[in-house]
Amino acid sequence: MKKILFSFILFSIFSFTTFSGDGDKIPAVILKKLDGSRVNSSTFTNNGKPMIISFWATWCKPCKKELDAIQESYSEWTKETGVKLIAVSIDDARSAGKVVTDVKSKGWDFEIYIDENSDFKRAMNVNNVPHTFLVDGKGKIVWSHNSYTEGDEEELYNNVKKLAKGEALSH
Amino acid sequence: MLKKHNKSSLCATFLMLLCFVSQVVEAQTSSDDAGSVHGYFQIDAQYYRPDTIIGAPPVPEKMLSNAFGNINYNKGKFSAGLRYEAYNNVMQGFDTRYKGQGITNRFARYQDKLVDITIGNIYEQFGSGLMFRTYYEPGLLYDNSLDGISVISNPAKGLTIKGLVGKQRNFFALGPGIVRGFDGELNINEALDSITSKIKTKVILGGSFVSKYQADANPDFKLPENVGCYGGRVNIIRGGFNFFGEYALKENDPSLANNSTVGGNTYYSYKNGEAIFVSASYATNGLSFLLQAKRIDNMSFRSDRDAALQSLLINFLPATTKQHTYLMPAYSPYATQPNGEVGGMAEIQYRFQKGSPLGGKYGMDITLNASQASLLKQINVNDSTTTSQLYRTEYGQIGNALYHDFFIEVQKKFSKKVKGTFMYSNQFNNVNIVQHNTPNGPYKNVLAHIEVVDLTFKYKSNSAIRIELQGMQRDNKDTLNLGSWAVGLIEWTPNTHIFVAAVDQYNYGNPVAALRLHYFYLSAGYNKGPHRISLSYGKQRAGIFCVGGVCRTVPASNGVALSITSSF
Numbered sequence: 192m193k194k195i196l197f198s199f200i201l202f203s204i205f206s207f208t209t210f211s212g213d214g215d216k217i218p219a220v221i222l223k224k225l226d227g228s229r230v231n232s233s234t235f236t237n238n239g240k241p242m243i244i245s246f247w248a249t250w251c252k253p254c255k256k257e258l259d260a261i262q263e264s265y266s267e268w269t270k271e272t273g274v275k276l277i278a279v280s281i282d283d284a285r286s287a288g289k290v291v292t293d294v295k296s297k298g299w300d301f302e303i304y305i306d307e308n309s310d311f312k313r314a315m316n317v318n319n320v321p322h323t324f325l326v327d328g329k330g331k332i333v334w335s336h337n338s339y340t341e342g343d344e345e346e347l348y349n350n351v352k353k354l355a356k357g358e359a360l361s362h
Numbered sequence: 363m364l365k366k367h368n369k370s371s372l373c374a375t376f377l378m379l380l381c382f383v384s385q386v387v388e389a390q391t392s393s394d395d396a397g398s399v400h401g402y403f404q405i406d407a408q409y410y411r412p413d414t415i416i417g418a419p420p421v422p423e424k425m426l427s428n429a430f431g432n433i434n435y436n437k438g439k440f441s442a443g444l445r446y447e448a449y450n451n452v453m454q455g456f457d458t459r460y461k462g463q464g465i466t467n468r469f470a471r472y473q474d475k476l477v478d479i480t481i482g483n484i485y486e487q488f489g490s491g492l493m494f495r496t497y498y499e500p501g502l503l504y505d506n507s508l509d510g511i512s513v514i515s516n517p518a519k520g521l522t523i524k525g526l527v528g529k530q531r532n533f534f535a536l537g538p539g540i541v542r543g544f545d546g547e548l549n550i551n552e553a554l555d556s557i558t559s560k561i562k563t564k565v566i567l568g569g570s571f572v573s574k575y576q577a578d579a580n581p582d583f584k585l586p587e588n589v590g591c592y593g594g595r596v597n598i599i600r601g602g603f604n605f606f607g608e609y610a611l612k613e614n615d616p617s618l619a620n621n622s623t624v625g626g627n628t629y630y631s632y633k634n635g636e637a638i639f640v641s642a643s644y645a646t647n648g649l650s651f652l653l654q655a656k657r658i659d660n661m662s663f664r665s666d667r668d669a670a671l672q673s674l675l676i677n678f679l680p681a682t683t684k685q686h687t688y689l690m691p692a693y694s695p696y697a698t699q700p701n702g703e704v705g706g707m708a709e710i711q712y713r714f715q716k717g718s719p720l721g722g723k724y725g726m727d728i729t730l731n732a733s734q735a736s737l738l739k740q741i742n743v744n745d746s747t748t749t750s751q752l753y754r755t756e757y758g759q760i761g762n763a764l765y766h767d768f769f770i771e772v773q774k775k776f777s778k779k780v781k782g783t784f785m786y787s788n789q790f791n792n793v794n795i796v797q798h799n800t801p802n803g804p805y806k807n808v809l810a811h812i813e814v815v816d817l818t819f820k821y822k823s824n825s826a827i828r829i830e831l832q833g834m835q836r837d838n839k840d841t842l843n844l845g846s847w848a849v850g851l852i853e854w855t856p857n858t859h860i861f862v863a864a865v866d867q868y869n870y871g872n873p874v875a876a877l878r879l880h881y882f883y884l885s886a887g888y889n890k891g892p893h894r895i896s897l898s899y900g901k902q903r904a905g906i907f908c909v910g911g912v913c914r915t916v917p918a919s920n921g922v923a924l925s926i927t928s929s930f
Contacts, residue, residue: 342824
């Protein structure tokens with residue numbers, strides 16, 4: 192009985208709504224900037240150009256490797272496609288103090304936000320970090336990837352270039 | 363049985379109704395803004411082979427699994443979701459009260475510019491969490507969500523007010539205590555922006571009040587039914603300088619966590635609790651300093667005074683020590699002592715720029731970190747028959763050392779294809795108290811020298827081989843402590859979708875020659891977009907796995923493990 196009811200809800204939800212694969216807007220969650228002010232994630236915009244949203248943490252080595260790798264080519268990427276990278280840290284009170292020190296000592300030029308109690312992480316259905324999303328010029332989430340290995344940043348940039356040209360992405 | 367069935371059907375019907383209602387509303391407006399569904403699933407399963415030599419406990423079910431899935435629905439200002447968890451049976455190293463399956467989280471939420479209302483399971487944090495923090499950490503199966511109502515409002519610019527009330531999740535049920543909390547935060551610069559727009563210093567103030575109610579059913583003692591916790595915080599930011607401080611005071615809260623048994627009699631402690639957490643940093647391009655300190659005295663705050671381990675905690679007391687991820691430095695981690703501790707951490711990070719003598723062609727990063735924690739000195743107060751506080755503490759009076767970690771870490775890229783990380787860590791751990799909670803136990807304090815070399819060779823644009831060598835030297839004359847270890851790891855990623863890894867942890871320093879074992883472990887995985895599958899086989903040593911200062915012990919095991927995660 193429980194199973195039937197459960198599948199019925201799923202069916203009704205799916206038949207009336209669109210899959211996130213078709214592109215949804217960024218959910219509205221309050222995030223903190225490094226200067227202490229609060230920002231609503233639904234206001235993230237890049238003037239019609241693509242955006243990268245990357246979830247990381249100061250204790251996550253592959254996350255920092257990914258951001259370091261992107262930082263190396265970031266100025267070229269921005270010049271060529273106008274892309275912007277938004278790095279959201281899921282550090283809690285134990286390590287939140289390290290967010291600003293890590294960012295500054297590594298010289299990252301990205302927009303940094305802190306998701307203190309993982310509200311944005313839950314709303315975006317992220318379980319493990321690093322998890323990176325691509326948002327197209329119309330503000331819709333069109334691609335995501337979990338984990339980082341050497342060379343992932345090149346695949347990411349190929350997709351960014353496609354989005355900048357207005358092409359659709361294959362998953 | 364019947365009650366549970368009805369509850370799940372009610373949840374399901376509730377969610378269904380909400381979806382239909384929102385669809386009816388949507389049909390009358392533009393169809394451009396259709397609702398959307400997101401979700402996440404994870405399945406972990408392990409097949410355990412008996413192995414008495416490594417001390418793997420027997421597993422009668424042979425195969426154990428943990429699985430969960432979240433589904434969220436978002437449409438404009440409305441969102442709702444649920445989570446289903448299944449433990450058949452729960453894997454080793456987790457609390458066995460996670461038994462069976464069911465819907466463990468469901469919520470509905472409405473947010474607009476003025477209010478943000480949630481009904482159902484709530485995750486929320488006040489300040490740094492010293493008084494109230496409900497959160498979800500699936501790696502530890504930690505979920506102390508509040509099942510109730512929460513209202514967040516921004517009545518004026520720069521002002522945020524939060525109010526919540528409910529009962530906390532306890533495995534597949536709810537805890538007995540009612541928790542209510544109120545929090546206010548004022549960003550002075552935003553509130554008075556006409557006056558402060560030219561001022562570079564930013565100040566944010568906050569204050570909270572959290573209280574719990576639990577009926578007193580104790581025939582011998584008069585236990586307080588309402589326990590309140592009050593506190594405030596301040597955050598000052600100016601340029602590269604950031605200061606955060608929070609203070610909390612808890613009323614008398616006699617519980618299982620802070621009582622003591624002397625000569626067969628249980629004495630409940632009516633002592634107040636106090637916590638201070640301070641963090642100060644200065645960061646500029648290529649250089650940063652961080653200093654964190656905290657003092658905790660009797661701050662175990664739960665919505666059931668008889669709960670133990672990680673159940674029903676209302677607050678979160680962060681560990682101010684470095685969270686290591688390499689195997690050897692993370693071997694003996696520190697866990698916060700809610701009954702009393704004082705400690706701190708200092709860290710410096712510096713980048714030698716490209717072109718400088720040590721920086722070389724690509725630059726070099728160096729991190730120096732020192733962290734330490736000790737018990738508070740408990741000064742005996744002979745009042746067990748009068749006020750029953752049993753002991754008092756004083757600022758500046760410190761008890762036994764619990765932990766220290768002094769480490770240096772260097773990261774350097776040598777060429778386009780080669781980069782490496784090198785670390786040395788010197789650690790001290792009073793394992794009797796930190797790991798076993800037996801102050802007069804048989805375990806000797808552990809002092810370890812730990813080294814890590816981690817090299818990555820990127821031989822093609824998306825292919826790499828990574829090699830790790832680690833060593834931990836410890837005294838092996840103590841037969842309760844396993845002595846020294848060496849670790850070798852090799853990880854191959856031929857493209858961005860596949861990984862293969864082999865690791866061997868060798869306990870060469872075990873005082874018992876027959877127990878100088880190799881724990882060999884092989885794993886491989888495939889990932890594409892948001893989907894990932896991995897398979898592992900081999901021996902895992904007993905260990906401690908921590909996230910944020912909350913730890914779980916994992917017993918030794920030998921077998922095959924499968925993990926699948928997917929999000930949509």
